[in-house]
Amino acid sequence: MTPAALSVLHRAAFCDGRGWSEDEFTTLLAQKGVSLCTTAHAFALIRVIMDEAELLTLATDPAHQRKGEARVTLQDAENRAAEAGATRIFLEVAADNNAARGLYQSSGYTQIGQRPAYYARRGGRPVTALVLGKDMKTA
Numbered sequence: 001m002t003p004a005a006l007s008v009l010h011r012a013a014f015c016d017g018r019g020w021s022e023d024e025f026t027t028l029l030a031q032k033g034v035s036l037c038t039t040a041h042a043f044a045l046i047r048v049i050m051d052e053a054e055l056l057t058l059a060t061d062p063a064h065q066r067k068g069e070a071r072v073t074l075q076d077a078e079n080r081a082a083e084a085g086a087t088r089i090f091l092e093v094a095a096d097n098n099a100a101r102g103l104y105q106s107s108g109y110t111q112i113g114q115r116p117a118y119y120a121r122r123g124g125r126p127v128t129a130l131v132l133g134k135d136m137k138t139a
Helices: 003-011 021-029 069-083 098-106
Strands: 035-039 042-049 052-060 086-092 110-119 127-135
Touching: 003 021, 003 052, 021 035, 021 042, 035 069, 035 086, 042 069, 052 069, 069 086, 069 098, 086 098, 086 110
Parallel strands: 052 086
Antiparallel strands: 035 042, 042 052, 086 127, 110 127
């Protein structure tokens, strides 16, 4: 996927917040340790620094949600992180994003912190970010 396509998909998936721009994706993809994992209708972007990985974002086209594509991209991201030497992965998820929280919980993530009023919402109150983490098995 091109940075432009990533931006369009991200904006569609996160319609209640601020989607990332093409320039932001271009900048992120050029950074050391950043990997893009994709399916036909979803993507995950991770960054690995030393032995720690961060899931920067995971987005699925709303017309194709609940079909397993997010799970596939998440697993791909975790595999790439492990191959790069990560032993732990973390992410932030909006407290009101029940579908994503269910995916992460079923994938072995647990809450390790929170960031109150982290996510801005159009016309609404900010939403707390839950910080989730997972120890990864390395080969």
